[in-house]
Amino acid sequence: MSETPDTPPQGASLHGPLARLLRPLVRLLVARGVTFPTIADLLRELYVNVAEYDFALPGKEQTDSRVSLLTGIHRKEVRRLRGSGAPVSTVPASVSRTSRIIARWLADPAFTGPDKTPLPLPRSAEGGAPSFEALVATVTRDLRPRAVLDEWLDRGLAFIDSEGRIVLAETAYVPRADGNAEAQAYYFGRNLHDHIAAATANVMADKPRFLERAAHYDGLSPELAARLEARARELAMEALQQANREAHAACQTDSGGPCRWNFGVYVYTEQSGSAQPSEAEGGKP
Structure with a gap:
């Protein structure tokens, strides 16, 4: 991913991780016919929305100029997009x-x-x-x-x-x-x-x-990867069911409020190009 001259070092360090994070999402978007211009428009709107509301200075009115400075989006576009709100999944x-x-x-x-x-x-x-x-x-x-x-x-x-x-x-x-x-x-x-x-x-x-x-091991045989995936599914379901039982019981006496809680797990296996093992939490024996 290319770097722009005005990208600070801490931002440039995110380029590699972002490329890895976004790749499966881009694969889904291309598969579902969502084109780049569509995503570019959505990202532009999200950048303005986040800068407008999440980076406002306490006691000061957020201005088009500051949003433009934070996002790199021209003030004319900022003025058009401000207040439109970002898409929310209900x-x-x-x-x-x-x-x-x-x-x-x-x-x-x-x-x-x-x-x-x-x-x-x-x-x-x-x-x-x-x-x-x-x-x-x-x-x-x-x-x-x-x-x-x-x-x-x-x-x-x-x-x-x-x-x-x-x-x-x-x-x-x-x-x-x-x-x-x-x-x-x-x-x-x-x-x-x-x-x-x-x-x-x-x-x-x-x-x-x-x-x-996450616990992660590389350089595994397909057989071991499949066995670990199956066992991880069992452990994950046990954890989810126990968390659900305890949350359900606790909710019976809770007075309620504005907060939400999410306990999630994921399991992923793939055949990678590298056969070199790397250390995981706890290390590979």
């Missing part, structure tokens, strides 16, 4: 509803077994016994449980077993590529945003605030 209603129902099914003791896994649920039950209808009713009464079930069966989020009970499918934990495109796009933006936001906060702060770590 939570689709179907995503919010589905995620809340699944989270409760995974965490609420009324709908989980002794091993803390989600129980297979009958469609309905009497006397307050656990059922799919009761589960949906704990989250929303605006939709009929049958409508929710039909949607989930169609998307592969649940299936019906030989006893006629509704079973939560493992694929429900993550939106599939052939499932709800709206949900997949939403979580793509949300999860990447939070990961990058945590890493950015750590780089900009004197002392890292957020936990953002």
Whole structure:
């Protein structure tokens, strides 16, 4: 990535990491037909928006000249773009509803077994016994449980077993590529945003605030890489389910407020061009 004469050293040091970070995103954009001029326009708007609101001086009005100085964008363009607001990803209603129902099914003791896994649920039950209808009713009464079930069966989020009970499918934990495109796009933006936001906060702060770590090994055989990926999936799901159970229990007595919390994990494996092993956290034996 080329450097401009006015780029400070600390900015120039980010060129390499940014190229690596952006490459998979550019691959997605090209694959989905999003052209460079479109992204350039979006970046220009984001630069102005961030400079206008995140870098305003306390007690002073942010001016076009200062935003132009911070961003390198001409004042005429700054004046046109200021106040337009950056695109914000709102939570689709179907995503919010589905995620809340699944989270409760995974965490609420009324709908989980002794091993803390989600129980297979009958469609309905009497006397307050656990059922799919009761589960949906704990989250929303605006939709009929049958409508929710039909949607989930169609998307592969649940299936019906030989006893006629509704079973939560493992694929429900993550939106599939052939499932709800709206949900997949939403979580793509949300999860990447939070990961990058945590890493950015750590780089900009004197002392890292957020936990953002990875165990990584290079120079592995395809067989070992596949085995480690499978084991990492198991560990990740255990951690996510435990975090969800504890958060659900804590929310029952929380007074509520303006904050949000996200606990995420990722696992990635690829065949790289280099076969030279590098040290990871803990080192490669």
